[in-house]
Amino acid sequence: MDLSGINPVLLIASLMVAATPLLLAAIGELVVEKAGVLNLGVEGMMITGAISGFAVAVETGSPWLGFLAAAAGGALLSALFALLTQVALANHVASGLALTLFGLGLSALIGQSYGGQKPPAMAKIDLGPLTDLPVVGPILFGHDPILYLGIAIVAAVWALLKFTRLGLILRAVGENHEAAHALGYKVVRIRVLAILFGGACAGLGGAYISLIRVPQWTDGMTAGVGWIALALVVFASWKPWRVLAGAYLFGGVTVLQLNLQAAGIAIPVEYLSMSPYVITVIVLVILSRDKSSAPGSLGRIFHASS
Amino acid sequence: MKLTKLLAGAALALGLASTAMAADKTKVGFIYVGPINDGGWSQHHHESAKKMAEHFGDKVELVYQESVPEGADAERAITQMALQGADIIFTTSFGYMDATLNVAKKFPKVKFEHATGYKTAPNMSAYSARFYEGRAVTGFIAGKMTKSNKIGYIGSFPIPEVIRGINSTYIHAKKANPDVKISVIWLNTWFDPAKEADATQALLDQGVDVVLAHTDSTAPLAVLEKNGGYGFGQAADMIEFAPKPRLSSIIDNWAPYYIQEVQAVIDGTWASHNAWDGISTGMVGIGEITDAVPAEVKAEALAMKEAIAKGEYHPFTGPLNKQDGSPWLADGEVADDGTLAGLNFYVEGVDGDIPQ
Numbered sequence: 001m002d003l004s005g006i007n008p009v010l011l012i013a014s015l016m017v018a019a020t021p022l023l024l025a026a027i028g029e030l031v032v033e034k035a036g037v038l039n040l041g042v043e044g045m046m047i048t049g050a051i052s053g054f055a056v057a058v059e060t061g062s063p064w065l066g067f068l069a070a071a072a073g074g075a076l077l078s079a080l081f082a083l084l085t086q087v088a089l090a091n092h093v094a095s096g097l098a099l100t101l102f103g104l105g106l107s108a109l110i111g112q113s114y115g116g117q118k119p120p121a122m123a124k125i126d127l128g129p130l131t132d133l134p135v136v137g138p139i140l141f142g143h144d145p146i147l148y149l150g151i152a153i154v155a156a157v158w159a160l161l162k163f164t165r166l167g168l169i170l171r172a173v174g175e176n177h178e179a180a181h182a183l184g185y186k187v188v189r190i191r192v193l194a195i196l197f198g199g200a201c202a203g204l205g206g207a208y209i210s211l212i213r214v215p216q217w218t219d220g221m222t223a224g225v226g227w228i229a230l231a232l233v234v235f236a237s238w239k240p241w242r243v244l245a246g247a248y249l250f251g252g253v254t255v256l257q258l259n260l261q262a263a264g265i266a267i268p269v270e271y272l273s274m275s276p277y278v279i280t281v282i283v284l285v286i287l288s289r290d291k292s293s294a295p296g297s298l299g300r301i302f303h304a305s306s
Numbered sequence: 307m308k309l310t311k312l313l314a315g316a317a318l319a320l321g322l323a324s325t326a327m328a329a330d331k332t333k334v335g336f337i338y339v340g341p342i343n344d345g346g347w348s349q350h351h352h353e354s355a356k357k358m359a360e361h362f363g364d365k366v367e368l369v370y371q372e373s374v375p376e377g378a379d380a381e382r383a384i385t386q387m388a389l390q391g392a393d394i395i396f397t398t399s400f401g402y403m404d405a406t407l408n409v410a411k412k413f414p415k416v417k418f419e420h421a422t423g424y425k426t427a428p429n430m431s432a433y434s435a436r437f438y439e440g441r442a443v444t445g446f447i448a449g450k451m452t453k454s455n456k457i458g459y460i461g462s463f464p465i466p467e468v469i470r471g472i473n474s475t476y477i478h479a480k481k482a483n484p485d486v487k488i489s490v491i492w493l494n495t496w497f498d499p500a501k502e503a504d505a506t507q508a509l510l511d512q513g514v515d516v517v518l519a520h521t522d523s524t525a526p527l528a529v530l531e532k533n534g535g536y537g538f539g540q541a542a543d544m545i546e547f548a549p550k551p552r553l554s555s556i557i558d559n560w561a562p563y564y565i566q567e568v569q570a571v572i573d574g575t576w577a578s579h580n581a582w583d584g585i586s587t588g589m590v591g592i593g594e595i596t597d598a599v600p601a602e603v604k605a606e607a608l609a610m611k612e613a614i615a616k617g618e619y620h621p622f623t624g625p626l627n628k629q630d631g632s633p634w635l636a637d638g639e640v641a642d643d644g645t646l647a648g649l650n651f652y653v654e655g656v657d658g659d660i661p662q
Binding site for chain 2: 005006007010011014017018021108111112115116118121209213214215216218219220221222223225254255258259261262263264265268269270273
């Protein structure tokens with residue numbers, strides 16, 4: 001029962017790291033769903049991104065190229081989903097589930113020769129005196145670049161959806177694809193682009209696990225983060241900042257429960273283990289009591305002639 | 307005794323004759339809880355299985371399924387393997403115990419071997435290694451190497467095997483360093499690299515500088531390498547992390563046991579048993595102790611390993627109290643296997659509760 005061992009500054013710094021894969025995957029999925037597409041393949045795209053990023057980073061020695069490849073790998077896999085759902089008009093749910101299974105298998109195949117290897121390290125951003133500041137230094141200025149990229153993407157998505165014409169079009173396509181089509185917007189093209197963006201984000205999230213958070217490659221190492229990202233988008237009412245809050249809450253409780261265990265707190269471990277899920281769901285359900293709801297055309301198949 | 311064994315062997319041989327005629331090759335099946343490239347537990351079982359298959363060459367056909375979840379799906383996977391005509395099936399995780407037992411009842415002619423459990427049947431053996439013997443050696447090194455007097459232990463499931471490991475680690479870390487404290491984190495999973503990495507980081511954040519893991523991936527060592535601190539290889543040598551952070555390792559060497567058991571099936575002499583071997587037979591190995599460890603500590607650790615191998619020293623020797631302070635073992639008394647097999651309490655000095 002010694003809470004003094006828990007350092008809140010280090011705790012916040014590690015929760016930001018723990019939350020970043022979830023954040024990246026969820027913000028990508030948010031854009032996809034805002035465009036009216038339900039892609040359940042997040043887990044598959046993440047793990048594909050994790051191995052493509054890892055493989056390229058190991059082969060080239062550059063973590064930056066690795067992350068680039070991760071985004072490309074995730075986007076490539078999501079292109080398959082786009083082909084199935086937007087061109088072949090297949091069911092979103094079934095295609096997404098297939099994408100996850102395919103991604104898990106594909107990544108295991110690619111990853112066969114990468115077990116036990118070490119990726120090149122990505123340097124943390126060094127802001128000199130800022131990083132050395134007490135309290136705010138480790139929390140705000142002591143991370144790797146991808147973590148900041150994640151937050152930047154959230155801000156960009158928020159601004160895009162709220163203030164730009166492109167955001168308005170994207171939302172129109174998601175709310176009512178027939179009306180958007182009648183107005184002359186290219187529904188399929190917009191959706192394909194949204195799907196590719198979602199895939200790239202999920203790929204980055206996966207590579208964050210394999211290149212920074214763990215860092216190594218093992219089969220199935222995303223271990224369900226993609227599914228949590230999907231749930232997070234729903235509970236966050238399709239709002240970017242709530243996704244960020246939800247991801248940090250989830251990451252925070254995850255890290256906190258490990259710290260509480262290490263400090264020997266007498267709370268049964270089962271409660272601690274389930275706490276990230278329970279608390280995140282409860283908080284986001286309370287937050288989403290307002291009128292906001294799912295995009296009107298979410299998961300519906302669009303065909304111009306129908 | 308001998309007569310019954312002989313009779314049992316003969317009966318088994320008769321039973322086997324039919325299967326042996328159906329297929330010339332002996333089909334050996336393995337069920338793994340993680341992927342075969344996890345770098346630890348499952349990979350090592352698989353490598354031992356491959357060594358066994360190499361040893362027998364054409365006489366044996368190896369089949370396996372990886373990443374089988376513990377629970378209902380395990381029963382399906384084992385059943386399927388039995389239906390495919392496997393002659394002997396090794397199920398290599400504690401959580402497969404009841405599933406293996408259920409399938410064993412349905413396929414009386416197939417032999418089953420369950421790792422790290424305690425239930426057996428006429429056609430189902432249990433086999434395990436005395437990992438706690440290895441934990442004594444690594445715990446001793448951990449106690450000597452910690453500068454903050456805080457060591458951490460990442461536990462998977464609160465089963466006797468893991469609890470023995472925690473107790474053995476703490477007892478011997480304390481022998482090396484009377485001020486040592488141990489923090490335990492339970493993850494309720496054998497394999498989740500991201501969680502294992504987070505747990506390692508949480509321990510480091512609290513000032514722990516030596517982390518011992520009882521999970522299956524190399525993630526803890528990867529984090530220690532990046533952020534400082536020492537660790538040990540678990541299940542596999544994990545030599546790629548030497549000399550730092552990996553100071554030494556506990557290596558599970560299953561190959562000789564697998565060869566012995568498959569040979570028994572081929573010969574028709576297989577009989578149900580409960581095998582529990584340790585350092586003395588080589589089932590538990592201690593990986594090379596690196597130069598990061600001072601020479602005198604290394605010598606003491608190796609002396610302890612020798613003493614355990616010769617049977618001169620038992621890691622659970624009294625005086626030892628239970629966590630609540632009540633006496634467990636008197637001075638010089640050695641824990642019996644029955645108590646150890648079902649161990650469900652911490653020794654005095656370990657904080658926290660075991661999840662029940």
